[in-house]
Amino acid sequence: REISAVKPDILLVAAQTSNRLVLEERGVMWVRATTKGRAAHAGAPHHGESAILRMNQVISRLQADLLPEIEHRKSASGQQSTLSIGKIRGGENTNVVPDTCSIEIDRRILPQEDFDAAFEELKRFLASAGAQEVELLTGTAGFSAREDGAALQAFSQAIRQLTGKPPERLNVVGASDARYFARDGAEIIVFGPGDGADSHKPNESVPLAEMADAALIQLSVVERLLR
Numbered sequence: 001r002e003i004s005a006v007k008p009d010i011l012l013v014a015a016q017t018s019n020r021l022v023l024e025e026r027g028v029m030w031v032r033a034t035t036k037g038r039a040a041h042a043g044a045p046h047h048g049e050s051a052i053l054r055m056n057q058v059i060s061r062l063q064a065d066l067l068p069e070i071e072h073r074k075s076a077s078g079q080q081s082t083l084s085i086g087k088i089r090g091g092e093n094t095n096v097v098p099d100t101c102s103i104e105i106d107r108r109i110l111p112q113e114d115f116d117a118a119f120e121e122l123k124r125f126l127a128s129a130g131a132q133e134v135e136l137l138t139g140t141a142g143f144s145a146r147e148d149g150a151a152l153q154a155f156s157q158a159i160r161q162l163t164g165k166p167p168e169r170l171n172v173v174g175a176s177d178a179r180y181f182a183r184d185g186a187e188i189i190v191f192g193p194g195d196g197a198d199s200h201k202p203n204e205s206v207p208l209a210e211m212a213d214a215a216l217i218q219l220s221v222v223e224r225l226l227r
Contacts, residue, residue, distance in 0.1 A: 016199060019168075062085070077144075081109065158217045
């Protein structure tokens with residue numbers, strides 16, 4: 001018997017947000033760019049072509065031309081589109097002119113940016129700057145919850161009822177597991193007790209009062225959504 005895939009309307013991702021609501025996350029794209037040269041002995045470098053020097057030109061172009069354009073893009077909530085080079089590798093030994101050099105780029109994509117279009121933009125630019133190879137390593141699109149979404153309305157009402165205060169929103173720098181569902185069309189909200197700044201540290205903990213509040217809020221949200 002064929003089993004159909006589950007397609008939820010709402011996705012709640014549990015993460016440390018200090019019981020604040022994360023309604024928007026940027027997408028993440030990792031790209032590797034490679035330049036090619038010709039190996040030679042360092043004693044006669046003019047017999048070769050340094051892939052590292054070629055990559056230096058690519059990086060200079062990225063910084064001068066593409067980076068300012070990307071960082072100019074912002075979402076309505078103030079999230080910024082970014083580009084960062086996290087790795088660079090080239091050369092086999094100090095006495096050899098390197099014939100390959102690669103960089104790995106982290107590109108954070110706004111929810112309103114199309115993932116495929118963003119990759120093509122970066123790929124075209126890198127090629128024009130001198131990269132011979134451009135490879136998409138991994139990537140996920142961003143997401144943004146609608147202001148009139150059922151889950152957001154339920155959370156807002158539940159938080160007001162429990163705390164007597166309007167819900168607080170949180171803009172995050174990193175990315176949660178919600179990014180793997182960004183293209184599924186569900187309303188996504190990230191919410192949970194604990195401070196994300198304490199993640200992956202020794203003696204990581206969550207305040208019991210926040211945990212109790214989170215449980216009561218989530219129970220109220222489910223009850224409101226099932227009415």
